[in-house]
Amino acid sequence: MVLILNLIAQGAQMMLVLILAPLLLGYTRKIKARLLRRQGPPVLQPYRDLLRLIRKEAVLAENASWLFRSGPYLIFAATWVAAALVPTFAVQLQFSWTADLIALTALIGSARFFLALVGMDVGTSFGGIGSSREMMFASLAEPAMIMIVFTLALLAGSTQLSVIAEFMQTHASLRVSLGLALIALVIVALAENARIPVDNPATHLELTMVHEAMVLEYSARHLAVLEFASALKLLLYLSLIACIFMPWGLALAGSGPEAYAIGLTSYLAKLAVGGFLLALFETSIAKMRVFRVPDFLGIALMLGLLGMLLLFVSRSF
Amino acid sequence: MTPVVVALCSVSAFLGLPLLVAAAMRWSAATRPIYGACFVVCLVILVVALTQLLSAGSTVSTLSLPLGLPWVGAHFRIDALAAFFLAVVNLGGASASLFAIGYGMHEEAPGRVLPFYAAFLAGMNLVVLADDAFTFLVSWEFMSLSSWALVMAHHHDPENRHAGYVYIVMASFGTLSLLLGFGLLAGGGGGYSFDEMRSAPTALSGLVLILAILGAGSKAGLVPLHVWLPLAHPAAPSHVSALMSGVMTKVAVYGFIRIVFDLSGAPAWWWSIVIIPLAGITCVLGVLSALMQHDLKRLLAYHTVENIGIIFIGLGLALAFSAHNMRAAAALAMTAALLHVLNHSIFKSLLFFGSGAVLTATGERDMEHLGGLIHGMPLTAFTFLAGCMAISALPPLNGFVSEWLIFQAILLSPDLPQWGLKFLVPAIGAMLALSAALAAACFVKAFGVTFLGRPRTTVAAGAQEVDRWSLAAMFIFAGLCLLIGIIPAPIIDTLAPVVNTLVAEHMPMQSTDPWLSIVPIAESRSSYNGLLVFLFITISTLAAIEIIHRFASRAVRRGPAWDCGFPDPSPATQYTAGGFAQPIRRVFSSLFDAREDVTMPAPGDTAAARLTIRLRDLTWEMLYAPVGGAIWFAADHLSHLQFLTIRKYLSLVFALLVILLFFLMLVMLVWS
16 A cells, blocks of 8 residues: 555656646746746747647658667656656655666766767767767766765765755755855756756757757657657756755655645745746856856866865864 | 686687697688687686686685696686686677677688687686786786787788787786786795785785786776777777777786785775776776777777776775775775676677677778768667667666766765875766766767768768677677666675675675665665666656657658758768867867867868867877887997907906995995
8 A cells, every 4th residue: 555655656756747847948938038028938838839749740861760760769768767766746755766866867868878879860060069069068067966966975975865855854054065066066957958058948040059959850759759858857957956955845755645745835836946046047147158168067067076075074073 | 527627628628729720621711610619618617607606606616737837836726706707708708709700701811810819718718717926927928929919910000010019018018017026925935826925915015016006907908008908909800809808908907806905915005095096097098088089999999998997996995995994885896896897898898899890891990981880780780889878887787887886985985084085085086977978978979970970981881780690799798788787786796705705795685675776885875776767768768659659640751851951962061070079179188288270271262171180199208208218229329239349248247247246245244
């Protein structure tokens, strides 16, 4: 009986991230438009776009391979699994121990690996430019992420996200390392999600594109799945920041339906705040040149390393 | 028959086989029989090693033969460590032989490859079996020389001759270091068998460590001793490259473990401070150099350097933990290193097989002349992709498991009391993370430029799938990559007796954990379940495909590429290997002193623009070139001594005698 309830809670989380991801995207776009004094598309527009896209006939380039056709689904699946393993409304769900934070980072890395590959499949110059730059960003963002993981793991004594979230909720105190880790994580999240200032999700100027350049050859259902995956990734990073740095309201292990309800409400509130801050940040900053991005990510790497070193040193006192 | 006897009989089969064949038939007809026989013999030793590892655990099988030095004899021994490495060597050997049953048919001069191939396998097995310094060194040198002969198999190419020259110089240097190291271990009494060394540890074990790093490290490819590796590994035929990169470097790791963990006694605290930074630098430099290559096999060879760095990080951590008596942590680091040894031998062999298949199909190693091979060679492309994912440490494949364990070991290091290590280990963690991310970039480049996109040449466009033997070898290894990735628990448990002999503790048994998770210390601390990750990804992929195809649309139309409305039919408009790496080259340009010169023709001029990229190998220029120059200078000046009269020679001998006596006198004076 307990097992069934636990499985339902885990399944609910998988479905929840799937349902919320396009909504978060639509919400962020709406806020951005309102900040720019535009009306903006309706909040539900991403759902309509996805539905419209999956009904269409897919147009493939003549030399597109099997990898090109199966890649989007693999990317979507890896991102979905990763997103469903981040605590949203409750910690210690049935399968939360499947992958710890390091494995989660690597899982996102798998999705990115395939995205960069499918970008090169048709053999156009834009796909190559996108893949090449994406891997350059990733080669700095991923170590920064690992440094953040190390910082958190040293504090909480675990790389399990559920344990970290529980620790932060119950006995966390203000620490310099945590502040550094938060800044680093925000930078990494911006870069990983191809947001301004690293990349522009709404760009139409090809030479400045990174993420959009890789998916340039896609249409219809393949494009829909890829767009869905990137929406999931945005949700994943916001959930990650929320569950580590704003763990209030998360239902603890073994709590009942009321705790789940509180957890869900607070999760939605956190997403609303996170999406708003993202939109605010994006409207108030300009995109950088591609070769300024390594410096930007280098800051994240150094902050992560610094945070970890501080912990290594302070633990011995 | 005891296991060691079976193993030795098999080794003598390796040695006898070519002689038999040479007497019976022509080399050109011998390819399949020899590789087939090697395959069978490797399987026999593999089974022996596995039974020893699984059933016997910590029991030891020994044998002494009246060969070699008369007062030492030749000792052979299979303990848990040797059994594990025997399994690694022969797993690689069996699959390389299987691959070569097909691949070897394309060899132009089989007589230059076949006898040395069997001898090479014998040499590697003997190194692992040896139980005294003399047998070990002879086998080590035998392994070096037979692999040198294989590197020189295509000696008409001046590049290969250069590679062979550098290789043999470095191999001799390595053996010399090991010789001195064993001399120190044996001590004044001359106890050359490993048993005597174990029972009487030397006082100079620090010096032994340095010599082991020089000797075994140069064979494994630790920076800065790695220079020969990216030259020699690609020069050999591909199945031999797979053996050299995937297996011979592991034999070197075995040598290092045997000397440092088994024979040298208790480790001192500073040992890890020597090894860990060296390993970290090896990681980052290895992967960055790999990224800069456009020769597929050379890229793979440079990448071996990175993986050796990862293994040595694990070994260094194990030394650090066991020097401070943190047994559980040491066991974790050691298990991680050994698991990476196995994993790397699998996926690196797989990738070299893939490059061999590409070479067979197109005759090209240069990625800039390839592209689009996924259409002509879909099966090779699939297995190569599996290898690329595994080596980039992506879940749910095997490379990730061992790197994850190393990260977990790094996270245990704040409890180390040494300040140097406290600062060092986090920095190494950052370097490891950086090299893992760069590895992904490197293999996106390798796979993307070689197999994806449009064919850049006509040979690439006409590529055909390779033969069944080669495909079988590649598919078996790709399957192993997945299998070890999703159920690593039994392998980790099998490693327990090995780890136990080295650091006197082993990781908690994993097979009893629910759902086949791996839990290095406690579940509240960290756990990873590759099986579930794999199942979740598979189920969600299939569900997504099924739902979309059933309820939405499955219609497909083929058309020209979009390319923002301006598709260019020339494949030259694709991204190249050099172009792909350019952003990363720019970010890390100071490590290579990279210079880019662009020559643009004047406006209106229709001449082609030129981009020249110059990369410098700073290790070579700053370390090897000066040393080589000094040796050249000295040789040049000392050559006068060759042309003296007998009178002058006699007076030189006399002068030397006087000088030596003078020194003797000084020593006597100081002594008294």
